[in-house]
Amino acid sequence: MKPDITSSLVTYHNDPAILKNVIDSFLNTTLSVQLIISDNSRTPAIKALATDPRCEYVFNNANMGFGAAHNKAINSILDTSRYHLILNPDVTFPAGTLEALHTFMENNPGVGLVMPKVLDFHGEMQYLCKTLPSPMDLIIRRFVYTIFPNLFKKRMIRYQMLDRDYTKSFEAPSLSGCFMLLRVDALKKAGLFDERYFMYMEDIDLSRRVHQHYKTVYYPDVYIYHGHARESYRLNKLLLTHIKSAIKYFNKWGWFFDAERRKVNRSL
Template identity: 50%
Template sequence: MKDILITASLVVYHNSKEDIKKVIDSFLGYGSTSILFIVDNSASDSLSALCSDSRVKYIFNNTNVGFGAAHNIAFNGAYQLESDYHILLNPDVYFDPSIIKDLIYKTESDASIGLLMPKIVYPNGDTQNLCKLIPSPKDLILRRFIPFKGIKKRLENRYELRFYCYNEEAEIPILSGCFMMIRTSVLKKVEGFDERFFMYLEDVDLCRRIGKISRLVYYPKVEIVHNYEKGSYKNKKLLSYHIKSAIKYFNKWGWAFDKERSRINKKTLLNLKRQK
């Protein structure tokens, strides 16, 4: 396989050095043709001590500009380097570096793929349900606050595609921003993240825009570990960010009426049920 330049971005905000080192080692373990942009929104640059490798480009913002805006800084670096693929990384993931080669092989074999996400598991090995339909207000708002467990479970089963085994490759409209490998040319074409989303829903919005020009594929033949904490379920400030982002998202894409959402979700459900 030809030499392929892989860039990645990691946005940090007062994360533990231990967690960040795991991410750095996972990505840089791929090899010499990898460049990692670490964009630090923290109040201090203490994490810069982990960035001695020449393949790490550390950018200190000295203020929290938001998740999407910080990643966009790294995206601009990827465009300048003319990388082939760019990986979005969360500070709470780690993986065997060899998976990157597998993901490259997959995307190189199919030019229609613009975004690829591997299987995501908890540290105990359980699969995380991060393949999703395009959300409606009931998926993001009613599901979060409804007190009726039966209704909530039905909504989750459909929205998070829990009837699907998660062991088969599939085209999925919404994949998680905790780990995405995207063709840099596609990322540039859609102009990265919409910076109106300070935190939450920016990955959903990005998936929708990428989905208009290429395929989004879930690829479970390789996996990563994600310490998924669902911060907005525990922290009122994070919950307020989530609610504000949901309002911005539906103002942009439509609340009750979203023909594109209905069409794509219907197609996705039919295709997945055929795979069962």
């Protein structure tokens, strides 16, 4: 029997207790599901967590990056699944979440990607919907806005879509990769993750490409919990990785002259 929802979970030396929480969350459903754990770690230590027959463990034997590891899993389900969930290791959610999202996608065939309400582990809202970014949006948000929140405030409100009512559903062209429920037909049209991004920006890139063919929707009737460590906001090599990915993104889509970005953001 074909699964109702498949999912891929990319791991890299994550805490086994945290991984068990997300695995248990995904498997706690009445739907037919399959979880593919795509492990970028140096050793297959977490294989022991994949004891449920609905889990498949894939040891990559190298850190191939976030998008490439997800693609390895997605390619194996393109002909067997209608919906695929991109799942982060630092996510948990209550029973019934998958059922509600599955029903939403079944009832809305024009939607290619949906993300639910996202809370931190204290129950505070995480505002993870974005317009398509310009170079200045990313520079201001990373290096200016966190220190001087009153500078460029209106611009950041627009970019982070904070002028929207997050109690209601709306379209957003850029949705977070922490939890992306995708219509597989949308992936077939838009393509999978661009593997030129080792980590960061690949979710914006994929969400943007799906948005070209389908609606990409924030749906607040269900919620998840997300750790959201924001590691790249620290002065370490992950910040450099984020900068490199941003350069690749703007080289691909355009730096200051991006007609599609202008059109999509104005339409919102």
